[in-house]
Amino acid sequence: MMAKPKSSFSMRKITESKLFFPFLTLAIILVIDLIAIPNFFSIQVRDGNLYGSVIDIMRNASTVMLLALGMTLVIATGGVDLSVGAVMAIAASVAAIMMNPVIVGLELPPDLMKFINDPQFTYSPLWEVIVVTLIVATICGLWNGILVAYIRIQPMVATLILMIAGRGIAQLITNGVRIQIFYQPYAFIGQGWIVLPFSLYIVAFVFLITWVLTRRTAIGLFIESVGTNFRSSMYSGINERRVKLLAYSFCGFCAGIAGLVASSNIKTSDAFNIGAGLELDAILAVVIGGTLMSGGRFSLLASLFGALVIQAITTSMYAFGVPAFALQAIKGVFVIFIILLYSEQVRALIRKISAPKGA
């Protein structure tokens, strides 16, 4: 992204870019859709807003894209965060109870009780809901970070704790109840539309924050350095613990935002279903984006493409009429195919074919 344009434009350079393969995969899927499914790319304009399959892919991918941004940093340090799905559920519960606390037995003044199902009513103002939710989510990430960086528990085990406990915590917060969210402005987060779905603006905004945080400060370099060789990094004076703490905290923060979007989409705090299985999609998105699970170099944009690839597969399968129960299996086949593209041998083969000899 930031390479000094010194050497010339070459095929090898393109194929070695982290963006190349996610982009290629996405393009292939979309081209198949274009040929096989009529109107796949048709976009309708209603009330000045855009609708269509392609828009749907992006909108549905937004939660995984959000998770993938935080996950990229964690994986780049050489770790992994399995708890993001559970953190989404916690975030959803916190948000829901702040807007609609009555269900858990909190006494409201009688003059407020009658407003409780009013789409314009919220107990706490929206900004407060968002801020508190994101703080809670960030604390969840911080917890993971402490376990990994300071107590030196292996990342997979450390985050597994919150993955398992998180959904329980989410239920404890709401006293085991699924809280319905009536407040209309909240629904805008996941369902709103300003020409494009509002959630996409959130993704773009979080992407920008992440990019600035990592590429306009030294943090990106430190993450890549720690992920590549943590001993050398430590010897060079990098506080690798703090770098990891930041990565996990930020990952929690992103999961919090994803939780807001997801709960806004279904208008409830559903501790069991919100974010279920999404941690794996997020990890997959990062891997498709070319970041090694062992850590090191990362590309945020490539991870976003990775998330889009996953969603494009799902949406396309539905469009092809694949029944929902077969979806996971077919997705697996695609994933194998994509991961094959990443093996050095296959890449070398592609390079051999695509680049004429002596290039």
Next chain:
Amino acid sequence: MPDMDGEGLLVSMRGINKTFPGVQALINVDFDLRYGEIHALMGGNGAGKSTLIKVLTGVEHPDGGHITLMGKEVHVRSPKHAQALGISTVYQEINLCPNLTVAENILIGREPMRFGSIDWKKLNAQARETLVRVLGMEIDVTKVLGSYSVAIQQMVAIVRALEIEGAKVLILDEPTSSLSIRETEQLFEVMRKLKSEGVGIIFITHFIDQVYQISDRVTIIRNGLLVGTYATAALPRMELITKMIGKTITVLDEMSKAKAQSAARIGKEPVLEARDFGQPGQVEPLDLEVFAGEVLGLAGLVGSGRTETAALLFGLETPESGSLTVEGKPVNRFSPQESIKRGLALSPEDRKAAGIVDELTVRENIILALQAGQGWFRYLNLPKQYEIAEKYMRLLDISTPSADQLVKNLSGGNQQKVILARWLATNPRVLILDEPTRGIDVGAKAEIQKLVLALAEEGKACVFISSELEEVMRTSHRIAVMSNRRKVAEFGADVDEQTVMQAMAGE
């Protein structure tokens, strides 16, 4: 005389070519290995030695040329294939499993079985017996390999290559760079024995003494070109060095002049002062001081506590006794970050594991410590990064196509220079250099020694650690000797080699 078909030869490589993007690593190189021969392969860093070996062991595929093994032309497809053909390599970085026991490492894949499960008793006995028979070495084979010194790990690797893989061609890549004198002797004995059994050994080393001590012939490569193959005994030492670096060296004279000059400028107050400083089990309490403008040599055998002392001074570990003052200020918090703030720098012994960050570029590696000192938010902008990187690339003569090259693609000597550059960029007051010339060719070695003296002349205090006594003597103004994890002696620059050696041996 060897004929062109490679008959009568164990290995014959003819007209080997290999090109990497931007570099022609090997140009039409020929190389022979006879039965029962120890053949030294020499050349500077990046000369093409490693590439030639990689071609022979199937790691890289040549762009052109033929390889004949025992009279038959072979195409080595992969390292595994090479092993199956009887070509085994022991690398300077050990490629065994440090978490398995010595016995497991030796016999992995050939474990003796009993009732469908591994017969551990027999496995351990067999491993022990093999070690004694081949090396005359008795160690506890049930301990994990990683708990032994690099030297022993290397021996284990050799035993495995010979016994299990049945190697006919044994490639030893810098096997002695981390061995003590006695261990090296032991290794040489083994090599001579193998030679008498008809095994062909390719011996890669930077120690010229050892080439003369052990090898029958020597092949020299420079800049990807074959300089020639010579009978070792008939090649004068000076000529060998000249052929390797392509110019006669007058550096040595310059060195002693530079040292004499800089000695006059050594400061009066110590920059670094350790009193009763140590950690039981690692380093016995010692007194040490380094003055501004001085090179303090730390001599000692492998395992004598040199590296541990360096680690302790740099704050990688917290000492249990004594005090450390830097520029008169006592140190009470020990961590690399704190040390860097105080103006200390450590170039670690293990370049690959603790020095370079191989997936990062030369530029990123050079600015890493400086940036770490600046923190997260005072980010050096790219033009500034290039400026710093390019300044030190020039100053230290780092040979790389560009500042954007990944540091893993550089030769060992250039990687070492990158680490030096990383520290120089932080403008340290004390430089601790642990084996800075390990695995580096003669030319680059002299360059680095000169550089150390030049840095001292600028007023930096340097601690220079090396296994090569000659190098320590040449570079240092003062020499502290370590033996058995304690400081046993201290000498001025005028001491003779014999005296230091006696101190090293603990006499």
